[in-house]
Amino acid sequence: MRDFAAPHTRMPTANFTGSQEALFSPVQVRALMAAEFERARRYGEPLAGLLIGVDRLGQLTDFYGYEAKSEILEAIAELMNENLRAGDFLGCRIEDSLLLILPYTGRDGARALARRILSGARALVFEGGGRTLRISVSISAAYSDNPSSNHFSGLLEVTGNGLRAATEDGGDRFIEWKPVESDFDRLRRDLEDRIQSLRSDLPGGAPRETANMQDIAPAPLAAAAPVPPAAEEVPVAEAESSASLELSLSAKLRSLLDAQAAEGQEDSAALQGKIQELLTQHNRQIDVLERRISKLTRNLELTEDELKRMSLLKDVDVGVASIYRDVQGLNADAESAEAKKHMMANIFEANMELQTQINERARKD
Amino acid sequence: MSDADKKEGVLYIGIDLGTSRTSVSASNGVRETVGSYVGYPKDVVSQKLLKKDVLFGDEAVEKRLSLRFYRPLEHGVLKNSNADDKSDNEIQRAAEDLLKEAIRLAKPRKDELVYAVIGAPAQASIHNKEAIVRAARQTVDSVMLCSEPFAVAYGLEMLDDVLVIDIGAGTVDLCRMHGTMPEDTDQITLTSAGDFVDERISENIRTSFPEAQFSVQMIKAIKERHATVATDTERIRVDLPVKGKPTSFDITDELRNACRDMIPPIVEGLGKLVATFDPEFQERLKNRVLLAGGGSQIRELDSAIEEYMHQELGGGKVIRIEEAIYGGANGALKIAHDMPAEYWEKLS
Numbered sequence: 001m002r003d004f005a006a007p008h009t010r011m012p013t014a015n016f017t018g019s020q021e022a023l024f025s026p027v028q029v030r031a032l033m034a035a036e037f038e039r040a041r042r043y044g045e046p047l048a049g050l051l052i053g054v055d056r057l058g059q060l061t062d063f064y065g066y067e068a069k070s071e072i073l074e075a076i077a078e079l080m081n082e083n084l085r086a087g088d089f090l091g092c093r094i095e096d097s098l099l100l101i102l103p104y105t106g107r108d109g110a111r112a113l114a115r116r117i118l119s120g121a122r123a124l125v126f127e128g129g130g131r132t133l134r135i136s137v138s139i140s141a142a143y144s145d146n147p148s149s150n151h152f153s154g155l156l157e158v159t160g161n162g163l164r165a166a167t168e169d170g171g172d173r174f175i176e177w178k179p180v181e182s183d184f185d186r187l188r189r190d191l192e193d194r195i196q197s198l199r200s201d202l203p204g205g206a207p208r209e210t211a212n213m214q215d216i217a218p219a220p221l222a223a224a225a226p227v228p229p230a231a232e233e234v235p236v237a238e239a240e241s242s243a244s245l246e247l248s249l250s251a252k253l254r255s256l257l258d259a260q261a262a263e264g265q266e267d268s269a270a271l272q273g274k275i276q277e278l279l280t281q282h283n284r285q286i287d288v289l290e291r292r293i294s295k296l297t298r299n300l301e302l303t304e305d306e307l308k309r310m311s312l313l314k315d316v317d318v319g320v321a322s323i324y325r326d327v328q329g330l331n332a333d334a335e336s337a338e339a340k341k342h343m344m345a346n347i348f349e350a351n352m353e354l355q356t357q358i359n360e361r362a363r364k365d
Numbered sequence: 366m367s368d369a370d371k372k373e374g375v376l377y378i379g380i381d382l383g384t385s386r387t388s389v390s391a392s393n394g395v396r397e398t399v400g401s402y403v404g405y406p407k408d409v410v411s412q413k414l415l416k417k418d419v420l421f422g423d424e425a426v427e428k429r430l431s432l433r434f435y436r437p438l439e440h441g442v443l444k445n446s447n448a449d450d451k452s453d454n455e456i457q458r459a460a461e462d463l464l465k466e467a468i469r470l471a472k473p474r475k476d477e478l479v480y481a482v483i484g485a486p487a488q489a490s491i492h493n494k495e496a497i498v499r500a501a502r503q504t505v506d507s508v509m510l511c512s513e514p515f516a517v518a519y520g521l522e523m524l525d526d527v528l529v530i531d532i533g534a535g536t537v538d539l540c541r542m543h544g545t546m547p548e549d550t551d552q553i554t555l556t557s558a559g560d561f562v563d564e565r566i567s568e569n570i571r572t573s574f575p576e577a578q579f580s581v582q583m584i585k586a587i588k589e590r591h592a593t594v595a596t597d598t599e600r601i602r603v604d605l606p607v608k609g610k611p612t613s614f615d616i617t618d619e620l621r622n623a624c625r626d627m628i629p630p631i632v633e634g635l636g637k638l639v640a641t642f643d644p645e646f647q648e649r650l651k652n653r654v655l656l657a658g659g660g661s662q663i664r665e666l667d668s669a670i671e672e673y674m675h676q677e678l679g680g681g682k683v684i685r686i687e688e689a690i691y692g693g694a695n696g697a698l699k700i701a702h703d704m705p706a707e708y709w710e711k712l713s
Contacts, residue, residue, distance in 0.1 A: 059394040170374050319474035320393040322376040327480075327706035336524055339544050340703060343519070346546035347700065348708040351509045355712060358495050 033152040036103055040144050045103065047144035048110035051159035052076065052117060053097040055136045055171030056323070064133070071126065072135060073098070079120045083113060097163060099156075107143060107176075114139045114174040122172070136172035136323070138163055143176075170321030195296055245289075249282045376473045378481040378505070379698030380464070381513065381691075382497065384438045384535030385559060385585075386659055387467045390694040392702065397470035398690055400425070403459035404432030421466045426582060435459035439535060439560075461500040468504045479505040480709050482697040484513035486536050486554055507713035511700055513693050514540030515547055517657040520696025521686065526646050527653045528635055530670070530683075531693065532660025534559035537631055541638045541650070550641070553634045557627045559660050563588060565623035566616075570605075574614050577605040587620070593664035594624045624663050632673045639678060652682040657692045661685055 040047040054060075054072055061069040076098060084100075102110060121137040140162025142149035149155040162177025169175075256274055330340055377392040388398040400422035406412035411431035420428060437460035464483075473479050481501060485494055494510055501508040514529035524542055531538040537555040540547050563584050570577055570584075583605070591601045601620055604611040635654065639647050651674065656667050667683040674681030686692045 056394050319472040319477075320391075320395055321474055322374040322392045322477055323394070324377070324392055324702075325374045327375055327704075327709055328377075328702050329705040330703040334703075335522065336544075339524060343524075343546045344700070344704050344708065347509060347511050348704070348712070351712060354494055354498060354510065358498060361495070 030152060033101065036101065037144060037151055040103065041150065046106040048102045048105045048107070049142045049149070049155045049159050050100040050102065050110060050114060050117075051097050051140045051156075051163045052080070052100065053138050053163050053167060054121075055138055055167060057096050060133070060135070068126070069096075072124075075124055075126075076117075076121060076137060079117060079124070083116045083120060099159070101155075107141075110141050110143070111174070114141060118172070118174060138166035138171045139174045140166055141174070141176045146178075168318075168321065170323070170325070172323075172325075192300070195293060195300070245282060245285055249278065252278050374474075374477045376471065376477045376479050377698055377701035378468060378471045378473075378479060379516070379694045379696065379701055380467055380481055380483045381516070381693030381697065382438060382464070382467075382483050382485065383533045383659065383693075384436070386534070386690065387438075387463060388691050388694040389467050389471045390691055390698040391471035391473075392698065393472060395471050396691055396694070397467075399463075399466060399470060401436060401438050401463060402426050402429075403435045403437060403463050404429060405435075405455075405459075407431055407433055419462050421463065437463055457496060457500065460496065461503055464497075464500045465504045478507075480507045480701055480704075481505045482509050482511055482516070482701040482704070484516040484693045484697045485510045486513055486533075486538055507709045509701075509704070509708075509712060511697065512538070512540060512547060512552060514538040514552070514657070515542070516694075516696030516700060517686065517692045518542045518655060518696070520692060520699050521655065523653070523655060526649045527655055528638060528650055529655045529657060530631060530635070530661075532558055532627070532631075532656070532658040534659065537627070537634075537658075537660070539631070539634045539638060541642065543642070543646075551638070553638065555630050555634055557630045559588075562592070562623050562627055562660075565626050566620055569619035569623050570614070570616055573616075573619055574605070576607045577612070577614055578607065579605050587616070588624075591616075591620055592624050592662070594621055594628070594669040595665035596621075598664070624666070625669065627660070628666075628669055628673050631670060632677050635674065635681075636678050648680070651678060651680055654681060654683045656683050656685045657689065659689055661689045 036047065039045065054076060057069060057072065060072065073096070080098065080100065102113070105113075117139060118137060121135060124135055126133040126135070140159045142155045142158035142162070144150045144155070146158070149158040158177055162175045165177055166173050166175040253275065256271075256278065260271055330337060330344060334340065375392075379390045381388040383401055385401055386398055387401045388396075390396050402422055402425040404420045404425035405418070406415050412418070415428060415431060420432060425432060425434065433455070435456055437456050468479065468481065471479075483497060483501060485497055497510060498508055513533070514531040517531055518524060518527055518529050518540065525544045527542040529538070529540040529542065531540070535556070535558055537558045539553040539555070541551040543551070563581060566584050566588060567579070567581070570579065587603055591603070593601075598617065598621075600615050601617045602613050602615050604613055606612070635651075639650055642650055654670070654674075656670065661667070667685045671681055671683045674683070688695065
């Protein structure tokens with residue numbers, strides 16, 4: 001058991017810490033890291049980074065003072081010294097967190113180490129102001145085989161985000177943080193894909209200009225092309241789904257002209273009328289598609305606005321996680337445990353009686 | 366991500382539900398306090414102006430002219446909690462809203478169970494306790510009540526041969542701790558508390574300076590800033606309006622005498638608790654008196670009680686607790702923490 005009031009004890013000298021003051025400065029670590037990451041990349045060696053933060057250190061400092069904070073951080077550094085292999089890691093202190101870089105260490109090694117540190121921290125006991133204090137830590141990991149953390153600043157960002165997430169979830173946990181696609185991003189991507197798909201279904205991506213006689217010129221009348229199936233109404237959905245409207249219109253025109261040639265009719269006015277009818281129908285389909293695009297674009301804008309509003313609402317305090325995962329109960333080793341146990345039972349019985357009375361009254365009412 | 370699935374937790378909350386101040390300590394490290402005042406906009410116009418359906422604490426006091434203003438725990442208990450008319454329903458609603466606000470201030474997460482221990486006045490009636498529990502059940506998963514002075518002593522681990530004086534705005538609770546749960550005979554509730562002092566200050570000022578104009582809220586503010594029982598203090602001068610013009614008054618004696626008026630009933634109560642205790646331990650009991658609650662912040666009150674105890678009881682030692690505002694809430698939180706799981710589950 002450590003006593004905050006006891007003289008400030010220094011950590012035993014070890015390979016990277018020695019004492020908090022002896023940790024590498026962030027500038028030194030940056031220089032060393034560039035070489036370390038380069039080596040890992042060149043030789044395909046794994047490299048892991050762990051960022052370790054003491055849960056609620058700020059509150060503990062407020063309550064027990066800065067000496068307690070130093071004592072706790074030194075105890076954590078000491079714990080790491082005990083759990084790490086000599087000579088194959090680098091460490092530094094970033095604000096109130098401790099960063100470990102573990103060359104030649106993959107996911108399994110980093111996870112095992114993180115678990116050891118987590119359980120080691122849970123076992124630490126401090127004594128301050130006549131009270132016993134236990135602490136917990138949160139650990140975030142990142143690995144060099146991940147593109148977002150294959151350089152030092154990326155690794156710092158990933159581990160920093162992870163540590164924040166671990167702390168917000170109540171601490172006392174190990175997290176391998178990955179950027180998560182938000183609902184907002186996903187929905188926007190889906191809608192953009194749909195719009196893109198609709199646009200690509202339009203002839204040449206430029207709706208009106210393609211729908212003219214030059215672009216869909218009929219084959220020469222003399223061409224003895226095989227007779228295609230009779231022209232049919234192409235439903236909009238079908239046009240959207242696969243064949244472009246342009247191809248559909250070409251097929252229809254070709255079919256019409258072939259039929260005309262086969263029948264030997266030469267009534268150009270009637271032919272022009274039928275072609276015009278086909279073009280009108282084609283333009284109508286394009287109109288429908290354009291209206292749908294316009295509607296979807298408007299919906300996308302509205303959805304984006306709504307999602308922005310909701311993302312702002314996310315700033316509404318979601319709360320602060322409790323230190324405890326489950327009900328604690330009286331510690332059998334606590335001072336006056338037996339008397340306290342008796343008191344707890346008395347309080348419970350009095351409240352049980354009160355609850356019974358409330359229930360009876362509610363039944364009568 | 367072996368531990369990442371441990372999302373949900375148990376948030377313990379200790380609440381000191383006081384007449385003028387409700388304090389909260391929670392197992393997520395949050396400690397908050399809010400004035401025990403609740404206000405609802407009087408009409409649609411004030412609702413539009415205030416942009417809120419309900420206001421609490423200092424904000425409610427500040428805007429009270431536009432509000433239906435309630436102090437649901439006047440005299441330390443839920444006002445008229447056993448009556449049935451419409452205004453009493455609104456008081457009950459105000460108490461519920463105040464508790465909701467207190468729990469909101471503790472910042473519970475949606476995925477957590479919330480277990481609360483609420484400090485109630487030592488001799489609150491069964492109706493009052495029921496009303497508090499009913500109000501709390503709206504927002505927490507399981508709730509227990511305990512005596513306020515007991516919570517203070519439990520929080521400081523002073524369970525043996527201790528006398529606790531918990532001075533609130535509505536009540537002064539005296540409690541004798543002797544290693545077991547205090548019974549009714551171990552507890553005395555007095556009404557000569559903060560509100561009583563406010564009335565006395567008002568009376569004294571009215572007698573000495575009849576031309577001075579003031580309200581209860583002004584007197585409270587003066588008391589919170591200057592309250593003292595010390596004889597060798599600097600003169601206390603305050604500005605009070607006279608026919609609309611701010612005028613300076615020396616209220617040192619009026620304030621000090623009003624604060625000193627609360628000492629005799631407290632020492633009389635302590636005397637009763639000492640006299641009915643095992644004679645062998647009476648001396649030890651007198652020398653372990655804890656002074657807690659918002660009223661304990663009156664300057665030199667501990668020394669003045671000690672002095673009066675010497676006169677009346679032949680001796681005594683008074684220790685002022687460090688955290689006057691959060692002493693009760695911290696103790697309630699400690700009780701919540703120490704309560705076994707099966708008890709919480711049975712009451713949920």
